[in-house]
Amino acid sequence: MNHYELLLTHMGTVLHAQYLVPLLVGTIAGVIGGALPGVTITMTVIVVLPFTFGLDPLQGLAAMIGVYVGGSAGGSITASLIGIPGTPSAVATTFDGFPMTKKGEAGRSVWVGVWSAFIGGALGGLCLIELTGPFASLALEFGPWEFFSLFVFALSMVAGLVGRSVTKGLLSGAIGLAVTIVGPDPILGVQRFTMGIHPLEGGFDFLPVLIGIFAFAQLMPDVEQIHAGQQALAAAETKVSLKVSHLSVFWDILCRPFILLWCTFIGVVIGVLPAIGGSAANIMAYDQAKKFSKRPEKFGTGIPEGIMASESSNSANVAGSLMMIMAFGIPGDAVTAVMMGALTIHGIQPGPLFISQHPKVAYGIYAAYLIALPLMVAVIWAGSRAWMRIIMMPKSMLIPIVLVLCVIGAYALGNSMKDVYVLCLFCAIGYAMVKARIPLAPLILGVVLGDQIEANLIQAVSTDANPWLFITRPISGAMLAASVLSIGLAIWQHRRETKRRAASAADEEEDTDF
């Protein structure tokens, strides 16, 4: 049997109830977990893990793939409806999804995200099936120099996300990096900047920082505008509906094929590279979509391109991460790390020989992934009234509940109040940054990449102290050159925008003179 005959056979197998039921249950759990602020895909997949021990490997993996695919799309629902990313991988979806909802297009906002995730995921699935080998070979070429340069490139790209100031974007990214220098250094374990505070000795975990930064930053502008007596009326008058013409949503997506394909590609590549994950992929894809757009100034105002970029890359990133464990046995992110754990419990060691030694499981993963995509769409469609209820809740009711979920989300990471205190600290920092109009996304990327930048820098100079290797090694040099170009392009774009604004202001002044 050839490649695709094997795939079809295994799709038939996964469609049997014994595999389909865990896949469906996992998808439902994933969508709900992804949609709940403060509950991540990682947490959902960890919750599902104990239920998979009694199942055969493919049944267990099917449930986890369902969580992964469902959670990736579920995070976008909350991001679009209430402006808080349900998962870190839906951060960029808030940039345009929430403004679109505010404009009264909640249905379009959610479904552009869901269908983009579906199409991006399907294209990513094709890559998963076809390109596992070649992509794995490419990632094998990467040493610490290349990883360092890649992370620097990722951060520099985010400068382009900034609304009006490249300086503020870069400063935000640098603050994110500064957050990661608190705690032990990666070689000697020397405590840095803990100021004698014991809970800081482990450094800041990423998730409480993320929840804190986004929770208050997103909720407080609503609190600022709440006026007693008007809230209930506004809620009653705002008829938010998720009903939408799916054909027009498809047209929204398919008439922008370049963004769809390019962001899917970014998602797959970021997924293949270890430890970057969807939280970086969606921001990088958003940045790219903005840079290549003919109307970059419209990004952040509620346009479909922004949602498409984030969700297609986010969904395709799942395929890339799966590629990574199947080809190398290296988890692309925390979710695939849990999956690897589940496989090893069943005595299966993922790695280069995985496909040849366990074809049933390997092709079962392909099949479960492809079937999880339409299941995810069906689950979101079937539960559309429930998603509506979230947004129809008065803000005075929703805000306390969201804050409680944020506290639980932080607390559940280590069953410790330490993470809740970190959450509080970053709530204040996030709100201060919003008031200072400093963008939040670069800070988050800085926090995600900070530790890895330092670790790769140390590994590189420990291997060879010659600093020129960062430039002379072709891939690393190309990445650093791309970083410089990326910042240059962002500055040029901002100057062009400023000049355009000044010119239009001058025109308006002339008009009023007459």
Add this chain to the structure above:
Amino acid sequence: MLSRDGVSGLVCLAISVILMTQTFGLPPATIVPIGPAFYPRVVLSLVIVLSVILIALDVRAMRIARAAAAPAVTTTGSAPNYRLVLATFIEFGLYVLLLPLLGFRIATFLFVLSLQVTLEWPRSGRHWALAILVAAATSLVCYLVFQDYLSVLLPRGTWSNM
């Protein structure tokens, strides 16, 4: 006089300079060519440079604005209600402080009820009942789902023992 950009730059500059001075107390490199202070210094230098640029850009923008005698920017829409923001911060802070003392269920009930009432005062008995119901449901449903089903051991109160 600086605008919010300049003030942000000054705050970042002050914090990063303080942290930079602390890097000199870190031990030198022993095993690897770069020590524990190297990377923090690079990052903090970046923050310092960017903060200075932000302050400089702000000073320049203020000068240009003064020279052009630009009219004051008028804001549209209602003024932000910072009292509610402050109240939310205080109540959230109290919630986090009381969580280990009162336990999850009591602290969450009190927090959700008080914040609802703060954000929108209930105008009738029905609204009061709804607010109490939401607070009780949030507290109990979260407790049952996370404690019983998701194995998250939510904080027990040292005062209330629940």
